[in-house]
Amino acid sequence: MQGTKDSIESWDLVIEPKSKWYDLQLSEILRYKDLLFLFVRRDFVSLYKQTILGPLWFFIQPIITSITFTVIFGNLAKISTDGLPQILFYMCGVTLWTYFSDTLTKTSDTFTSNAHIFGKVYFPRMIVPLSVVVSNLIKLGVQFILFILVWLYYLMSGDSLNPNSALLLVPFLIILMGFLGLSFGIIISSLTTKYRDLKFLVVFGVQLLMYASPIVYPLSIVPDKYRWMILANPVTSIIETFKYAFLGVGEFNWMHLAYSFGFTLVLFILGLIIFHRVEKSFMDTV
Amino acid sequence: MSNIVLKAENISKQYRLGQLGTGTISHDLNRAWAKLRGKEDPYLKVGEANDRSKAGGSDYVWSLKDINFEVKQGEVLGIIGKNGAGKSTLLKILSQVTTPTTGQVKVKGRIASLLEVGTGFHPDLSGRENIFLNGAILGMSKAEIKSKLEEIVDFSGVAKYLDTPVKRYSSGMMVRLGFAVAAHLEPEILIVDEVLAVGDAEFQKKCLGKMKDVSGQGRTVLFVSHNMSSIKSLCNKCLYLKYGETKSIGDTSKIIEQYFNEEIAVLSNGLIPENLSTHNTGDAKFKNFVVTNLAGTPVDTLYYEQGFNVEMEVAVGRDIEKAILDFSISTSDNRFSYTSTFDIKKDYLAVKKGKLIIKMKLKPVLLPGTYSFNLGIHDMSNTGLTLDFVEGIGLITVLDLTEDGKEKYPLGVSLGNLRVDADWEIRNI
Numbered sequence: 266m267q268g269t270k271d272s273i274e275s276w277d278l279v280i281e282p283k284s285k286w287y288d289l290q291l292s293e294i295l296r297y298k299d300l301l302f303l304f305v306r307r308d309f310v311s312l313y314k315q316t317i318l319g320p321l322w323f324f325i326q327p328i329i330t331s332i333t334f335t336v337i338f339g340n341l342a343k344i345s346t347d348g349l350p351q352i353l354f355y356m357c358g359v360t361l362w363t364y365f366s367d368t369l370t371k372t373s374d375t376f377t378s379n380a381h382i383f384g385k386v387y388f389p390r391m392i393v394p395l396s397v398v399v400s401n402l403i404k405l406g407v408q409f410i411l412f413i414l415v416w417l418y419y420l421m422s423g424d425s426l427n428p429n430s431a432l433l434l435v436p437f438l439i440i441l442m443g444f445l446g447l448s449f450g451i452i453i454s455s456l457t458t459k460y461r462d463l464k465f466l467v468v469f470g471v472q473l474l475m476y477a478s479p480i481v482y483p484l485s486i487v488p489d490k491y492r493w494m495i496l497a498n499p500v501t502s503i504i505e506t507f508k509y510a511f512l513g514v515g516e517f518n519w520m521h522l523a524y525s526f527g528f529t530l531v532l533f534i535l536g537l538i539i540f541h542r543v544e545k546s547f548m549d550t551v
Numbered sequence: 552m553s554n555i556v557l558k559a560e561n562i563s564k565q566y567r568l569g570q571l572g573t574g575t576i577s578h579d580l581n582r583a584w585a586k587l588r589g590k591e592d593p594y595l596k597v598g599e600a601n602d603r604s605k606a607g608g609s610d611y612v613w614s615l616k617d618i619n620f621e622v623k624q625g626e627v628l629g630i631i632g633k634n635g636a637g638k639s640t641l642l643k644i645l646s647q648v649t650t651p652t653t654g655q656v657k658v659k660g661r662i663a664s665l666l667e668v669g670t671g672f673h674p675d676l677s678g679r680e681n682i683f684l685n686g687a688i689l690g691m692s693k694a695e696i697k698s699k700l701e702e703i704v705d706f707s708g709v710a711k712y713l714d715t716p717v718k719r720y721s722s723g724m725m726v727r728l729g730f731a732v733a734a735h736l737e738p739e740i741l742i743v744d745e746v747l748a749v750g751d752a753e754f755q756k757k758c759l760g761k762m763k764d765v766s767g768q769g770r771t772v773l774f775v776s777h778n779m780s781s782i783k784s785l786c787n788k789c790l791y792l793k794y795g796e797t798k799s800i801g802d803t804s805k806i807i808e809q810y811f812n813e814e815i816a817v818l819s820n821g822l823i824p825e826n827l828s829t830h831n832t833g834d835a836k837f838k839n840f841v842v843t844n845l846a847g848t849p850v851d852t853l854y855y856e857q858g859f860n861v862e863m864e865v866a867v868g869r870d871i872e873k874a875i876l877d878f879s880i881s882t883s884d885n886r887f888s889y890t891s892t893f894d895i896k897k898d899y900l901a902v903k904k905g906k907l908i909i910k911m912k913l914k915p916v917l918l919p920g921t922y923s924f925n926l927g928i929h930d931m932s933n934t935g936l937t938l939d940f941v942e943g944i945g946l947i948t949v950l951d952l953t954e955d956g957k958e959k960y961p962l963g964v965s966l967g968n969l970r971v972d973a974d975w976e977i978r979n980i
Binding site: 276277278280281282283295299300303304306307310311314315382383384385386387388487545546548549 | 558566567580643644645646647648649650651652653655656657658659660661662664667670671673675680683684687688689690691692716823980
């Protein structure tokens, strides 16, 4: 919090109608870091309370999705997987995609679903979406292990996988994916406080976005006519690089990756500014 | 003066009335256009004082207007006013839940607000886990909570259930736990809403005691309540709000006296002023209200054990198929102490457009003290829509002497407000 100088005395906090757009009060978030981790803990503890399988659901989700994709897109629709084992190909895309889509959908209702808490107590609102990112990061970690096991199995059994030095980029890809989901999420959540229409858009928008990303098909089979459209999607190059790193097929292009990075950066800064504007007075419109 | 820890300067808050979401885009565009041309926000000019009983011409309303006050370190400031006077809005601004439309608040030191106890409790988590969660939401660090955990558990009195999910708790236990966490916050400034209205008498006493401790330690407290007796016992200074504006600020007992004079209308001729309704749809309106003794003479003083009549008149603007009427008596600290409802159990009352004349005969149940009355008429075919509700009219005083002067209420202070007949069975063995 910025101490503002009064002519005689200094104040620790000044509550004003509007703050400067660049004054994002990020240091406040550090002060509340304990809360962030308690929210993460709450999410995990409460998620699988009173379930029989408990954390096993973390594994079941990607497995069932990958199997479904294998049956429908691989066997029925016979979409190419660039010659890779289908289950591995789908799991590769699904693991990273789930992280992105979960982050986006869960952060996109930050304001509306936490209105009861936000209406009573002040803390930096950004803590809530950040805790969602961390929760999903942990979930991704677990699902990533599963993917690695399947990957190792195929690697050992002599399939022609070509893991390469792009593997070094994987942590960066994961961070980028998280921030992209978060940026979309906080922008949507800020706008839904006033215009609820967006809430409906999120559900099928995310689904549409998945088909506009190379999850169930490789980028290589996209006709040249439509390629630019798929490439304009910032998710595309992240997924393609991820696949390239582990499987050796797919496209790896620094330019495309730089585009995704730039897109995410701009979107994130924009998101922070909008979010910060809305958090101060959203209680009046929600 | 350097020991001023909170200073509010010209705070105002404007709200938009009516259905949110209709026409907001056009208003937003209008605003943006005005801003672009360097003009003032067109919607900030309109708006009127927040008098709910009058239907205003404008879509915007000032729920707070030009509030100025200062609080010194160690002071306990009470904030009073009727429902809708802007107390909650002021609290929301002070606790940073929302921003003022204009003006600013300057604060020195850490500020924590208690608008609710147990905010953010998760039903599936255990009591212990919720202590940490709730504490962190209120702004404590994990280490801070850990060091106070024992005290918090002790204070709450739920040690036995600490590892049980809070959804198994009774509501009372939940409140205790929530307050226990809050009570161990150590901010320089504490803002408290009427959270004390919950819990049993013993617990309320404990809470009030804790708040006295807090102020005794040199910390500053802002306390909002309807309960004049707790305001009186806690606060040394009082801010009285009416229709979103500062009515007065100063010494507690003086302000409370003014509050009673202003808010409780003594009806000499029985006419109810237009602006007394807290809810009004325009379909019905209480016009007249008179308290009389059994002989029919209007009175404002009753003897102990004296029965009385009330007579009222309602102007009804449309047919109401299923109406109920309610009549209640409030004590001087604004608590309901007696309610009688017609006709909630049997078929509802069918009312035709025109005039309703109501006469009630009341048994001598009131103990000595000062009371006021509240009247309501509701439409049950419309999920209990309140057509008119009038609060705090017709101040009466019940003396501690019977009418013939022979008997006196036996105790020095009234124990409670009502005298209830009971069948006693006593055996002495």
